[in-house]
Amino acid sequence: MKQIKQSLAVLLSYTLAFMPLHAANLQTDGSTQTNLDKARNDVPVVNIANPNAIGLSHNKFKEYNVGKEGLILNNSKDTTVNTQLGGYIFGNSNLTSNAKVILNEVTSTSRSQLNGYTEVAGERSDLIIANPNGLSVNGAGFINTSNVTLTTAKPILNDGRLESLNVLGGDISIDGEGLDAMGPDSTYIYTHFLKLNAQIHAKNLEIKLGKNNIDSTTQQITASTNSNEVALLLDASALGGMYVNRISLVGTDKGLGVNLPPEVLASTGDISITNDGNIILNKISAKQNIEVKSLNS
Structure with a gap:
């Protein structure tokens, strides 16, 4: 026995x-x-x-x-x-x-829920979370990370080097307790569609919306074929807000609008917003320069 x-x-x-x-x-x-x-x-x-x-x-x-x-x-x-x-x-x-860069890629058909803080133990590094199925953010934050990328892209590697992030679709939603990205030096959000129902707090925030291939070294965008899957690239509710040191937002799908949240505040730097469609503004303020450009004609 x-x-x-x-x-x-x-x-x-x-x-x-x-x-x-x-x-x-x-x-x-x-x-x-x-x-x-x-x-x-x-x-x-x-x-x-x-x-x-x-x-x-x-x-x-x-x-x-x-x-x-x-x-x-x-x-x-x-x-x-x-x-x-x-x-x-x-x-x-x-x-x-x-590791200098930690790439966490989802290969199934499951969406990711980011409802708490992610900490890098040991040496500080960059972090990329890539899930083509989408990311739902509610109370996410980051500890001991240099730069953070949240994306619905498929990572493209060449000889062990991350060559680009290829966004073919997917969405990122930010709800409830929002996104605390004050820890990383820079935060990158690359997705087809962003739904903002809560606040983003970040140092340097860079958002690229639409179906794009984004070069990992230069961040240069190569836009893919447009689609009519969504009416807006960014849709923000009354609860949404962006509170950052500096922000750059680019939308590339021709004719699709960007509905900014009730408040966009850059406390120390610039605000740059470019979209190949309409831009709906509310309250927007920056310590330095504000550039808002719609390419819609």
Whole structure:
């Protein structure tokens, strides 16, 4: 009987080790050297894949969601590392070097819910969350990240380098508790359609809307064929707002409008808005320059 119990215990341990952590929240797709763990307070931990020679850690998921408890991306080679969200955690045994860019890509048909803070443990890095199915943001924020990109693009890689982000559709919605992007130096939102029902707080905010291929080095846009899938590229409700140091917004789908939120405020820098369609303005103010350009004719 004792031997049977021991066998069952081993089997249970093995099963738990290979079950998706918080199955509704996170599940890798098995194609990258990415594994899941949790901190002592049960905050999920992603042990990211070892980066390539240029510092890119590419991680692929079937399910990628952040709950209110938050998520830790483990970019530490040290034995242990202290985190804000989970206290001390073990270092990431996958790593032989620290990642400069963490690319988290969703390869299934599931939308992502970002409802809490994401912390990079260890060395600070850029973070890209790419889900062509869409992102729902409600209370998301970022800790120890240099730059953050939220996108519905398909990442295009060439010899291990992120060449471009190809937006073929999808939407990002920001609701409820909104988006706190005051931690990163810059925040990039690349999607076909943005629905803004809450506030965005950021340092430098860059938004590119429409079906575009965006060069990852130069951020140059190559617009794709227009569609009539949506009437507006950006639709903001009375609860929406953008409070930033500086903002650049570009819409490329010809004839599709941009409905800005009730207030757009750039506290230290410029506001630049360009759209190949109508622009609906409300209250807009900047410490420096304001440029609003509609290419609609």
